[in-house]
Amino acid sequence: MSKSPRVFNSLEALQSELRAVRSKDKRVAVVPTMGNLHAGHLSLAKAASEECDYLLATIFVNPMQFGPKEDFDRYPRTFSDDIKALEKVACDAVFLPSAQDIYPEGIRSHTLISVPELSTLHCGASRPGHFDGVCTIVCKLFNMIQPDLAVFGLKDYQQFRILSKMVADLQLPVKLLGLPTIRDAGGLAMSSRNSFLSAKEKDIARNLYLTLKQTAEKIKQGQTNFAVLEQEAHNMLENCGLSPEYFHICNHLSLQPAAPDEKNPVILAAAKVGSTRLIDNIQI
Ligand code: AMP
Secondary structure, eight states: OOOEEEEOSHHHHHHHHHHHHHHTTTOOEEEESSSSSOOOHHHHHHHHHSSSSSSEEEEOOGGGSTTOOOOOOOOTOHHHHHHHHHHGOOOOOEOOOEEEEEEEESSSSOOOOOOTTTTGGGHHHHHHHHHHHHHHHHHHHHHHHOOOOEEEGGGGHHHHHHHHHHHHHTSSSSSEEOOOBBBBBSSOOOOOOGGOOHHHHHHHHHHHHHHHHHHHHHHHHHHOOOHHHHHHHHHHHHHTOOEEEEEEEOOOOTOOOOOOOOOOEEEEEEETTTTTTEEEEEEE
């Protein structure tokens, strides 16, 4: 039977609830999101609720992780639909703070959590400061909630690696779980930004995953000239109407260029369809 999650706008009320939950020795899982929930988010929530006794989803469109020319203002905000969607996955509570609650003195003077090196590669190269914004909000949420488990999607593969390093480096007492990407029937990775795409643009966008799959297949068949494979993938994306930003075959931990004898490389890609920027990846 589905039940409506309790919605907390205030941190004080949430923390009082969490104290009561912990006093019963319940394990708390958190799924941080920016809302506009889709099947990808719900798969994380479902797994989290199976792993722990109490599931908290957070919804916060974090201004700190958007660049000045990015889509913060038009990012889809669908809070009441999101709360309804969470009824289906045994979610106990939703934390929906305001920007004023999270950044009472604003963003510019706020302390930053930064994972160097990893944060400047790939998406970090075109989105300076983005991962600092992500790390800062996730670290703050961990401090506020003190979860036993936090669940993230591997759709944002670089983000997961950076957050794992942050948790290890800061010795935060939380376990991270990274789960596979949920896709639509045509292979397009579910994303809140897909709502910006027309039907025609969605068809074009599907070529991002097709190209990742084709390149992964060539690597599995023994091709080791990764520079050539990356260039072929660029051309393929352009021919399909996408504007590739990067297509990188990497070591799955360091995210540095993969050595030719790499056992389990990951391919990370970002491309624009019209004005919508999409990311995807494939692990081999
Ligand atoms: P977002 O709301 O985009 O910040 O994403 C919140 C969480 O959902 C992050 O951990 C994402 O990696 C994860 N996520 C986003 N899209 C998907 C997807 N298609 N499949 C699985 N997880 C996803």
